Amino acid sequence: MSLKTPTSLMASIRAGATSLGLFAVLAAAAISLTYIAGSESIAANKAAAKARALSAVMPPHFYDQSLLSAPLKLVDYAQLNLSPPAVGYAAVKSGSTQAIILPVIAKDGYSGDIALLVGIDQYGFIQGVRTIEHKETPGLGDKIDRKKSTWIDSFNGRSLANTPLSDWAVTKDGGVFDGFTGATITPRAVVNAVHQGLLYHQRQYSALYTTAEDY
Amino acid sequence: MSTEQTKLVMDGLWNNNPALVQLLGLCPLLAVTGSVVNALGLGFATLLVLVGSNLLVSLIRNRVADDIRLPVFVMIIAALVTIAELTMQALTYELYQILGIFIPLIVTNCAILGRADAYARKNPPHLAVLDGLSMGLGFAIVLVLLGAMRELLGQGTLFADMHLLLGPMAQNWTLVIIHDYRGFLFAVLPPGAFVGMGLIIAAKNTFDYYQKTQQLKAHPLAEAGSKRVRVTGTIA
Numbered sequence: 001m002s003l004k005t006p007t008s009l010m011a012s013i014r015a016g017a018t019s020l021g022l023f024a025v026l027a028a029a030a031i032s033l034t035y036i037a038g039s040e041s042i043a044a045n046k047a048a049a050k051a052r053a054l055s056a057v058m059p060p061h062f063y064d065q066s067l068l069s070a071p072l073k074l075v076d077y078a079q080l081n082l083s084p085p086a087v088g089y090a091a092v093k094s095g096s097t098q099a100i101i102l103p104v105i106a107k108d109g110y111s112g113d114i115a116l117l118v119g120i121d122q123y124g125f126i127q128g129v130r131t132i133e134h135k136e137t138p139g140l141g142d143k144i145d146r147k148k149s150t151w152i153d154s155f156n157g158r159s160l161a162n163t164p165l166s167d168w169a170v171t172k173d174g175g176v177f178d179g180f181t182g183a184t185i186t187p188r189a190v191v192n193a194v195h196q197g198l199l200y201h202q203r204q205y206s207a208l209y210t211t212a213e214d215y
Numbered sequence: 216m217s218t219e220q221t222k223l224v225m226d227g228l229w230n231n232n233p234a235l236v237q238l239l240g241l242c243p244l245l246a247v248t249g250s251v252v253n254a255l256g257l258g259f260a261t262l263l264v265l266v267g268s269n270l271l272v273s274l275i276r277n278r279v280a281d282d283i284r285l286p287v288f289v290m291i292i293a294a295l296v297t298i299a300e301l302t303m304q305a306l307t308y309e310l311y312q313i314l315g316i317f318i319p320l321i322v323t324n325c326a327i328l329g330r331a332d333a334y335a336r337k338n339p340p341h342l343a344v345l346d347g348l349s350m351g352l353g354f355a356i357v358l359v360l361l362g363a364m365r366e367l368l369g370q371g372t373l374f375a376d377m378h379l380l381l382g383p384m385a386q387n388w389t390l391v392i393i394h395d396y397r398g399f400l401f402a403v404l405p406p407g408a409f410v411g412m413g414l415i416i417a418a419k420n421t422f423d424y425y426q427k428t429q430q431l432k433a434h435p436l437a438e439a440g441s442k443r444v445r446v447t448g449t450i451a
Contacts, residue, residue: 016283023279023287027294034298038305045308137403148376182398 057128227349254362258355371396
């Protein structure tokens with residue numbers, strides 16, 4: 001190496017840089033092509049997945065148009081722990097809002113945020129709850145995932161009217177919702193978050209149901 | 216199979232297993248082996264990327280100067296992983312939702328760069344692909360073994376939630392090995408991964424040692440070492 005003249009060093013730097021640059025361009029081109037070729041079906045898949053998630057918390061008799069077609073800009077959503085833009089969805093049938101789907105985030109899970117969707121009808125009854133995203137301990141806290149356990153169905157039919165404030169807790173804390181063996185923090189966080197969703201629905205009732213009709 | 220090919224398969228699966236001997240790719244390995252289904256998902260995704268990157272690296276092996284080979288390999292692997300992720304999102308979204316969390320983890324797997332540099336860049340494509348297959352399979356087997364140990368100890372089950380990966384046909388695969396099991400959190404959490412991994416490595420080493428001593432007993436090495444005795448001078 002030390003015997004090489006500066007020219008050959010320059011030449012080797014140039015050769016290296018050129019070929020590295022060439023590979024970078026090739027790699028970027030390959031990724032861009034894949035992205036362009038797939039972006040449409042990726043967007044369609046994402047929308048379909050979202051629609052599936054929404055329809056999981058809302059029985060079909062509440063709406064006759066796509067749930068995605070009536071997004072609701074939420075206001076005053078501090079209790080739901082959402083980050084802007086916070087969007088809920090209205091279940092619209094024959095032109096009038098029958099129910100609302102609210103996103104709620106529980107900040108007090110065992111590890112990280114738990115993102116939930118809560119479907120609430122216009123009389124304040126829960127129609128469905130699903131965990132969209134979580135990082136709870138596999139095998140313990142992850143029973144909040146409907147794929148792993150039906151626990152989350154225990155919210156169905158609950159309302160602020162038929163379940164008094166003191167009952168919105170896991171059984172260990174004197175409430176009516178089962179906890180999991182070995183994991184109390186997770187279900188406690190979910191119960192609180194769903195309760196917050198119901199309270200928000202009650203508090204923002206007029207705003208939710210009038211804005212929805214504007215769409 | 217030629218001896219070279221047999222050697223590649225044996226190396227990947229046992230003698231030079233990426234997880235047990237080379238100890239590469241431990242970050243994703245320890246992170247996701249909480250259950251069999253997760254282990255299988257990561258193992259499968261890693262296997263595919265490893266074969267793909269070995270093939271590409273082998274194809275360009277004569278066109279890349281030694282000085283810049285590592286950045287080029289890193290670029291190839293990163294591009295391959297990104298393309299795999301995009302393709303899965305576009306074609307098999309369901310599978311992407313299941314394996315999606317594992318894909319970024321593959322980039323952190325130094326076994327892939329390790330094989331590219333140690334083998335694929337010096338050998339023709341068909342051998343490089345075989346190397347990727349055996350190494351990927353060896354890695355996946357250790358993943359699944361560790362996943363099974365942790366799932367069994369942590370939850371008392373085996374093959375729980377396999378339908379997430381394999382579809383409805385695996386709906387009823389869950390084997391409840393220990394009924395009314397209260398769960399053993401330690402096995403599911405990261406420390407359990409380290410301890411479990413240590414036990415597997417120890418078991419492999421014990422087995423290898425036992426085999427070696429058996430072999431020595433059966434065929435003692437004739438004239439092992441030099442019989443001459445040093446009689447002059449001092450040993451430094």
